[in-house]
Amino acid sequence: MITDDWSLGYTSVTGDDEINIGGQRLRAIFAPGHTDGHLALLHKNTHSLIVGDHCVGQGSAVLDITSGGNMTEYFQTTYEFLNLSPHVLISMHGRINLWPKQMLCGYLKNRRNREANILKAIEGGAKTLFDIVAYVYADVDRRAWIAASSNVRLHVDHLAQQHKLPKEFSIQKFKNTCGLQFVSRWIWAYTSGSLHIGKSSFLIAGVVAGIAVLYSVKSKLSNQTS
Template identity: 30%
Template sequence: MDAATQDRPYTLAEMVDPLVRRVLARNPSPFTYTGTQTYIVGTGHDVAVIDPGPDEPEHIAALVDAISDARVVAICCTHTHRDHSPAAAPLAAHTGAPVIGCAPLTLEDDGPRADAAFDSGYRPDRVLAEGERIGGKGWTLTALATPGHTSNHLCFALPESGALFTGDHVMGWSTSVISPPDGDMTAYLDSLAKLYAREQDRVYFPAHGPAVERPRQLVRGMIGHRRSREKQILRQIEAGIGVIAEMVPLMYKGVDERLWPTAGRSVLAHLIDLERRGAVMRSGEQWTTIA
């Protein structure tokens, strides 16, 4: 852990917007940056909690302290990786609030991400569909279906302030991990295009990393980055390098080798997308282009 991470204000509720406070969980990692950011929406009697985070007593105590005497209208989860949703159950038990948000989802294996297995204990009281809303005095949250990082991923829009809570779909510090079989590059790119079309979002609050002050600019760059990566993959195949394990060291030079297995999952996600579009085909581990 570097000095910057050590100095982060864990357990403290920070005001990041007139209607939003943030509490940072002490679970930094190569996939969570400085940790999971839990957001408390609303400053009056009614509040919502977005991405309650890991089931860590210190973090849950900090959330309870920040909530104080307010009524928790909903505990909302963007998706069910273990750094996002496990604190929902104990927080619900303490506050009496319903768990409302993404659908439950568990897989035996979603690729080599030791910190991001699915939360098998997640039990929502209500699953939100596209466009459904919850609210309290002075605020409203609208669910946006954004599959790709996971098939059950939601973002939450706060129209009163122009904020969008993006979970792991869009982050300012890193691109999202897309790991088949549940991670889906086709769906992810479609979801990015969906967010890019939204001109009303002033700022993104991701679950990890800093707020995104120029969201459409970042999303446009992310789409461009994925298209560039796709072209890079096709060039590798055309050069006779059609096995993912051989592509990754060439494509991710300078990246910590411990992250190469995850990078390989992202390459696989691109290849599956290209296969659907009729650009490539596979035979075992070997991929070739289709003329």
């Protein structure tokens, strides 16, 4: 058991470690998916599960592709959370959820539906990240497409691991469309999506595009050094 001794400034924990802080007993749960080092905490006194960024208060979580986000692990972690049968879910965003099973099953259903639509888009001829995002998220505000693109990329990886992608679909060519090509096509789609484009719209597009470029560069550097 790990106790609250902060003399060294920090305490290292891993999955299944038990932590005791002020009489409150917590079990560390290794929960990769959102990132490769994501951790959840089970409050043993109340059987409440602190899920971090695995769940959000509204909508679905965006996996961090620049920090080891992985769709296969995300599914596995969600099933592990279900097996724990927590009484309450506490996420880092949004309200406490009193119906953990319904929430987690809803997340699984949403992710399966998204993945099925991604496969449908690919089977219909979509070969680039932008084409897939535009098809799957056609009814979603285009400002959300940048964030959604991370999940799409991880879903494509998950489909590849399951050997579900059509033989004519090239993973390497797809990855080549995930950087500046996607950003430039998104900027055009976003700014041309309204007849009245104000300065604020261009500013938002520029800021989001800048962030996307930084993520793209960071991802490439990570791949080169790994």
